[in-house]
Amino acid sequence: MLHAAITGTGVFTPSQVITNDELVAAFNAYVERYNAENADAIAAGTLAPKSPSSSEFIVNASGIEQRFVMDKSGILDPAVMHPLLRQRGDDEPSIMAEMAVDACAKALEKAGRTADQVDAVIVAASNHERAYPAIAVEVQDLLGTGGFGFDMNVACSSATFGIQAAADMIRAGSISKALVVNPEICSAHLEWRDRDCHFIFGDVCTAVLLERDSDAQGPHFTIRSTRCATQFSNNIRNNNGFLRRSRPDGMTDRRDMQFMQEGRKVFKEVLPMVSTHIQNHMADEGIAAPALKRLWLHQANKTMNDFIGKKVLGRAPEPGEQPNILQDYANTSSAGSIIAFSKFSDDLAPGDLGLICSFGAGYSVGSVVVERA
Numbered sequence: 295m296l297h298a299a300i301t302g303t304g305v306f307t308p309s310q311v312i313t314n315d316e317l318v319a320a321f322n323a324y325v326e327r328y329n330a331e332n333a334d335a336i337a338a339g340t341l342a343p344k345s346p347s348s349s350e351f352i353v354n355a356s357g358i359e360q361r362f363v364m365d366k367s368g369i370l371d372p373a374v375m376h377p378l379l380r381q382r383g384d385d386e387p388s389i390m391a392e393m394a395v396d397a398c399a400k401a402l403e404k405a406g407r408t409a410d411q412v413d414a415v416i417v418a419a420s421n422h423e424r425a426y427p428a429i430a431v432e433v434q435d436l437l438g439t440g441g442f443g444f445d446m447n448v449a450c451s452s453a454t455f456g457i458q459a460a461a462d463m464i465r466a467g468s469i470s471k472a473l474v475v476n477p478e479i480c481s482a483h484l485e486w487r488d489r490d491c492h493f494i495f496g497d498v499c500t501a502v503l504l505e506r507d508s509d510a511q512g513p514h515f516t517i518r519s520t521r522c523a524t525q526f527s528n529n530i531r532n533n534n535g536f537l538r539r540s541r542p543d544g545m546t547d548r549r550d551m552q553f554m555q556e557g558r559k560v561f562k563e564v565l566p567m568v569s570t571h572i573q574n575h576m577a578d579e580g581i582a583a584p585a586l587k588r589l590w591l592h593q594a595n596k597t598m599n600d601f602i603g604k605k606v607l608g609r610a611p612e613p614g615e616q617p618n619i620l621q622d623y624a625n626t627s628s629a630g631s632i633i634a635f636s637k638f639s640d641d642l643a644p645g646d647l648g649l650i651c652s653f654g655a656g657y658s659v660g661s662v663v664v665e666r667a
């Protein structure tokens with residue numbers, strides 16, 4: 295029986311940071327402009343004024359303190375309010391491919407491997423820069439890996455679903471090494487002018503190298519098992535695609551092409567789904583709560599993670615048992631749990647068990663039980 299292992303991880307972190315205070319100052323300047331420009335309609339009662347945001351609300355509601363982004367100038371310009379990313383020429387690497395190459399190179403270095411030893415590249419993300427050719431095939435070309443590449447999208451759960459796909463191929467023997475990479479440019483599908491969600495996302499790219507565990511050259515994490523589940527809901531969605539919707543006036547409604555959510559409903563519906571999923575996965579593996587040394591959860595909301603950790607462990611997690619990175623990175627969609635895993639796993643001892651879990655739109659939830667070796 296072949297077993298898969300995670301032998302390397304890499305994180306590409308953009309160089310630009312936006313603090314909550316910077317974000318709120320730009321948002322509130324936009325609100326002032328909007329309300330001034332629409333003063334007559336607002337006074338006549340035909341248009342609702344927009345309300346200001348606050349850093350205090352953002353930290354209390356989400357735990358987020360800052361986010362990394364690919365371009366802060368456009369996002370913070372009250373007249374623009376979205377990243378200004380230069381359109382790449384057809385003969386230039388795409389932005390997501392560049393981010394992916396950086397994260398993959400770090401994962402390969404950590405595992406002591408070179409790109410030509412890799413048989414498959416899976417680019418698993420919540421939004422892809424283009425439909426085709428697959429970003430993964432471009433990453434394959436830029437890195438010089440062999441085999442094949444393909445893109446996949448299960449929104450915030452893309453990383454764990456990608457790990458399950460790669461681990462299954464390794465277990466079946468069709469490949470021996472795969473890179474699963476999650477380039478997330480969330481800033482480009484977030485509506486920065488919507489007070490309810492303007493603080494939620496950041497940009498990043500994570501990568502993991504999976505190998506047959508018998509091939510691993512250094513400390514690694516053997517994958518004990520993986521579990522994926524989905525259940526349809528429209529409460530988190532992005533209708534971006536080639537069938538753009540038109541409004542009655544013939545205009546395209548860009549808001550419909552960006553991230554939308556019913557945050558409260560997500561809270562109520564996803565929490566029990568995820569807690570039960572993790573508990574069932576642990577029961578199938580015969581793992582009791584005290585045996586679990588670490589939980590690397592999807593990074594969307596601190597309250598959410600506190601709740602899941604408490605439910606799974608049967609008590610409030612000790613500091614470090616369930617590391618959060620969302621205060622620094624915000625929600626980075628599929629990459630969040632892998633950032634936490636990458637930054638907070640080297641200290642585990644041989645035999646220690648941990649669980650990576652990502653969840654989100656679909657709804658979807660994926661979990662990976664790993665053992666330090």
Ligand code: COA
Nearest residue numbers: 346347348351355356450489490557558560561594595654
């Ligand atoms: N600044 C100040 N006040 C704000 C605000 C902002 N930026 N955004 C909303 N508010 C106000 C609302 O208007 C509301 O006021 P009201 O009570 O007078 O109506 C109040 O704050 C509470 O808003 P609500 O949307 O209920 O906040 P919340 O506590 O649910 O937190 C989220 C919002 C988005 C942080 C939270 O719902 C969440 O994290 N949901 C799940 C997210 C998730 O996992 N999504 C998956 C995405 S991958």
